[in-house]
Amino acid sequence: MTWQKLLRHETILALLTVLALVVLASQSDKFFTLDNLLNQGRLMTEVGLIAVIMTFVIITGGIDLSVGSILGLVAVLLGVFWKNMGLPLPVAIGLGLMVGTLAGLINGLIITRFRVPPLIATLGTLALYRGIAEGISEARSVRGYPDWFFVLGQGQFWGVPVQLWILGVVTLVAAIILGTTVWGRGVYAVGHNETAARFSGLQADRIKLAIYAASGFAAALAAVIFVSRVSTTRSDMGTGIELDAITAVVLGGTSIFGGRGTIIGTILGLILIQALKNGLSLAGIKSDGTIVLIGAVLILTILLSNLFHRNGNR
């Protein structure tokens, strides 16, 4: 009984992460320097923000494939609002965040009002939002943002990258909401058995609507940070980031069928992926080789986890 508890998915993952960190540190003395670790945190933030909210989405039994496209759309609109329409940059950022939230809300409405399966609904909006971004930008990029804007993506606060603070706050708030509030328990209930959740008085649709809107907001926030980090706006930004985020969430032990998962698992998943990417590249392996390893780790972790939990097939 106790050893079964010890073999929880998060424990397996934590051990795997520590093992990876030790092995990687022995391969290169640059790996365990503070500079390197903080820089890796910087690179992790955009996927991280999306993955934290994606954890909620997947716990409800849903999925959001459109986040990468929302990121691209908001990035393009940021440039349009600021450069073409001449709005002050803070206003442009505010509008961008609103558009992202609205895009997420539209996903939620299609899913809850019309009962379209989330995979299909967000597959449609993946094409739609990216299509709008491409149509508006026509492959032109926007540059020349004011210096203060780069603080978000390139600056530091108390020696830690600014966006890592943002990721930290979002993660903490998300973990508290999911782990300790009644609303958070409702999220699990909806994912575990939606009909039962409805009958026990939970407003399942409202919970889902809020989560998809939050997912859009997270993607928009990631877009602002992304633009600030790379100093430019392009319509193909964030392509495929949904798969990275889903990989981190699933690696973190969240069941793709819903009803089970934790924020701490997702963060462990993120750290493991980023550590592998960075450590292997420092050890001289090309980043494409690392992607192979991440795919293999994803499959093997779930396989191991399934072997230890034969009876619980959720």
Added chain:
Amino acid sequence: MTTDHAPAFVAKRTGLVRFISTYGQEVVIAGAIIALFVLVSMVSPRFLSANNLNTIISGNAYIAVAAIGMSMIIITGHIDVSVGALIGVLATISGTLATAGYPVWIAWTLPILIGVGINAIVGALVAYGRIPSIVVTLGMLSILRGGLVSITGGAWINDLPPDFHLAQQRLLDIPIPIWFMVVLTVGAFLWMRHTAFGRSLFAIGGNIEAARASGIPVERRVVQVFMIHGAFAGLATVLFATQLRIIQSTVPPNLELTIITAAVIGGVSILGGTGTVIGSTLAAILFSAIGSAMIFINVSPYWLRAVIGVLILITVLIDMARRVREQRSAKR
């Protein structure tokens, strides 16, 4: 067959109503294709030129072929997001074999066998490893994409032997890709409809416990359907790799989403259990016709994806509305 998932009330209807209720989606898409051709050809008659029709239909036939296998996967209640990466890998293998001096028939057929082999592993992980197919194929997507680029560096394969280009050849004056598309679509349609094996896919996707109870070896079927899907991916690769003078050894961007979208717009329910491959092939043709039409009526091609996105959403919403109506009439 007792595994037929179709609701009993359908059988009581008259022929025409039954036809429309079973093939509604296919009829809608065929209508949309005809409407598109009529409207665009009024604006620009050159849209109907033999040359342009050939580009529309045969240029994207590989998507229709891959969508056949994807439809089977989705009907069985699974998904495969790695198929685009698989086609990229197989195309590179095919081109490498051809330039290395192997006979072209080996360069055409070996990738099909490799596709079957890789998907046998995927299917086994799904069926016996009990890992959800989206997780396995997400992992496989990383493995294939990363493996391809790290081995080839994304280089282009030139100097392909002239007889390698199967997709540019014609049989009875009809381009080979169209033969592939039509024969495979009709063959797969009849096979899925009239064989016990084909029917069992619908049964598994419709209600897996009922399928198991009626004696279908569910695990083995899932592995087999993934292998068949791998074969279709290999056949799609033959068309994809041989249609241009060069092969770019990277993964074609968003190819898996285009293939999944063709299957879904074609009427394959993502919930499993229903759909036909005729619909997915028609949807693949519709996409490619829309892309071409936008050029002819002078809409910036940058808006193509937005149009396809709207199209997906409209199709899905109509499908959901129809489903709700059918459920109501079933209750009556």
